Amino acid sequence: MQNLPLDASPKENQGLSLWIDGIDPRLSLLAVVIHAAVISSLNALDILSGLVFLSLVLCFLTYPFIPLLKRIMAMDGFLIFVLATLPLSVPPEKASATLWEGHFFGQALAFSETGLWMAVTIVLKANAILLFLTLMLGQVSVHKLCHALIGIKCPEKLVFLLALCLRYLSVIKQQFYRMKTAMMLRGFQLAFRIQSLKMLGFLIGMVLVRSLNRSERIYQSMQCRGFVDRLAFLPDFYWRPSDSLIAFLFIMFEVSLLGVAHHAVFI
Amino acid sequence: MQCLFECQNIDFHYPQGPLLFNRFNWQLFDGDRLGLIGGNGAGKTTLLHLLMGLLVPQSGSIVAFGKPRAAPQDFTEVRQKAGLLFQDPDDMLFCPTVIEDVAFGPLNQGMDRREAKAHSLKVLEQLNLAHLADRVTHKLSGGEKRLVSLAAVLSMNPEVLLLDEPTTGLDVKAKQRFLDVVETLPQTLVLISHESDVIEQLTDVTFDLAING
Numbered sequence: 335m336q337n338l339p340l341d342a343s344p345k346e347n348q349g350l351s352l353w354i355d356g357i358d359p360r361l362s363l364l365a366v367v368i369h370a371a372v373i374s375s376l377n378a379l380d381i382l383s384g385l386v387f388l389s390l391v392l393c394f395l396t397y398p399f400i401p402l403l404k405r406i407m408a409m410d411g412f413l414i415f416v417l418a419t420l421p422l423s424v425p426p427e428k429a430s431a432t433l434w435e436g437h438f439f440g441q442a443l444a445f446s447e448t449g450l451w452m453a454v455t456i457v458l459k460a461n462a463i464l465l466f467l468t469l470m471l472g473q474v475s476v477h478k479l480c481h482a483l484i485g486i487k488c489p490e491k492l493v494f495l496l497a498l499c500l501r502y503l504s505v506i507k508q509q510f511y512r513m514k515t516a517m518m519l520r521g522f523q524l525a526f527r528i529q530s531l532k533m534l535g536f537l538i539g540m541v542l543v544r545s546l547n548r549s550e551r552i553y554q555s556m557q558c559r560g561f562v563d564r565l566a567f568l569p570d571f572y573w574r575p576s577d578s579l580i581a582f583l584f585i586m587f588e589v590s591l592l593g594v595a596h597h598a599v600f601i
Numbered sequence: 602m603q604c605l606f607e608c609q610n611i612d613f614h615y616p617q618g619p620l621l622f623n624r625f626n627w628q629l630f631d632g633d634r635l636g637l638i639g640g641n642g643a644g645k646t647t648l649l650h651l652l653m654g655l656l657v658p659q660s661g662s663i664v665a666f667g668k669p670r671a672a673p674q675d676f677t678e679v680r681q682k683a684g685l686l687f688q689d690p691d692d693m694l695f696c697p698t699v700i701e702d703v704a705f706g707p708l709n710q711g712m713d714r715r716e717a718k719a720h721s722l723k724v725l726e727q728l729n730l731a732h733l734a735d736r737v738t739h740k741l742s743g744g745e746k747r748l749v750s751l752a753a754v755l756s757m758n759p760e761v762l763l764l765d766e767p768t769t770g771l772d773v774k775a776k777q778r779f780l781d782v783v784e785t786l787p788q789t790l791v792l793i794s795h796e797s798d799v800i801e802q803l804t805d806v807t808f809d810l811a812i813n814g
Binding site: 476 | 650653689704709738
């Protein structure tokens with residue numbers, strides 16, 4: 335659980351990544367939440383494209399190229415479905431907005447321009463938010479993220495649940511791979527055969543059983559150390575003057591973004 | 602000498618399992634350093650879990666620190682006074698950082714955060730582990746995990762230590778370091794181990810569950 339699943343290890347000794355790493359994680363987290371809310375309210379394609387471009391440039395300055403590209407592709411893989419299906423399911427606003435009409439298994443289908451622009455907007459919004467998230471929180475370790483969540487007054491129980499999930503994900507993963515290796519060493523091959531699928535089912539079942547056993551043992555060990563319902567986090571934060579300056583500049587940026595976007599809508 | 606734990610005519614078996622303890626009687630006195638031995642499945646870990654109230658015997662009674670303990674809430678006090686070190690340190694280190702894990706017990710004992718943190722740092726210093734305080738628990742080595750989970754138990758100032766195969770899987774150096782630390786501890790000790798050198802170095806007397814269980 336050393337790093338976030340969305341993380342790509344930052345470039346070492348890079349000015350920008352060091353600078354972002356120095357920001358108070360509470361501020362980074364709040365900035366991501368606010369930025370996501372602001373972006374969700376935008377619909378102007380030029381502003382959204384500008385934001386995606388800006389985040390992309392900053393991300394490429396902060397993280398190595400290949401891992402970041404893989405991450406972006408993984409995210410956009412899902413969005414391809416939106417691009418492909420939304421124009422088919424959204425009816426065109428006016429007749430001229432229909433780009434293509436046809437029949438598919440006797441069903442009338444129309445590819446509408448309205449739907450296409452809607453899909454493009456969604457793709458741009460998702461990319462702008464996720465790139466900013468990667469930029470601000472990609473190099474924040476999980477324990478710092480948990481502390482930051484406590485710092486912005488998230489319920490401790492939820493944060494504890496997140497911390498436990500991330501803590502034991504790697505342990506369960508190791509267990510899974512150990513059992514899989516043992517199966518491979520005894521000649522198991524993954525194929526689309528009943529026997530092979532049955533064995534895969536056993537493997538997944540065993541992982542679940544062992545995870546359940548482990549969760550019982552963890553609860554027992556918590557009980558042995560006096561656990562009733564109180565959860566412990568000991569966060570350390572250092573809000574520096576530069577954080578105040580960043581927070582101020584960020585708020586100005588978001589406000590002007592909203593201002594420009596609304597102006598654009600009125601035009 | 603004060604009797605800390607006593608099992609009186611304990612019967613215990615797991616669901617659908619064979620009878621593990623049959624009218625079992627056993628005592629642990631203050632100052633004892635006892636090695637608990639016996640083959641796999643003899644009930645060594647089960648005995649420690651019975652003493653801590655994690656398992657409930659089908660019949661018989663457990664007397665701990667002078668009082669009979671039956672209901673789950675009776676064991677709250679037992680868990681304050683006896684520290685159980687689990688076989689797998691991954692089961693014990695569930696907090697994000699080492700210092701939070703060590704402070705988990707003291708916080709549950711009612712210390713405030715600052716007090717608990719200072720106390721935990723002191724315990725880590727005593728075990729020469731202060732440099733690990735801010736490390737993420739899952740990135741520790743096997744030996745470090747074992748020592749940190751011992752620190753997590755010791756931070757509650759227990760009178761009795763129950764150690765369940767604490768040196769299994771450790772390399773020679775990590776094992777020796779662990780043994781040297783435990784050897785200096787003043788607490789009453791119950792130690793489960795399959796390694797005769799460990800039993801010899803840390804305990805004065807052994808109890809074979811395969812014969813007596």
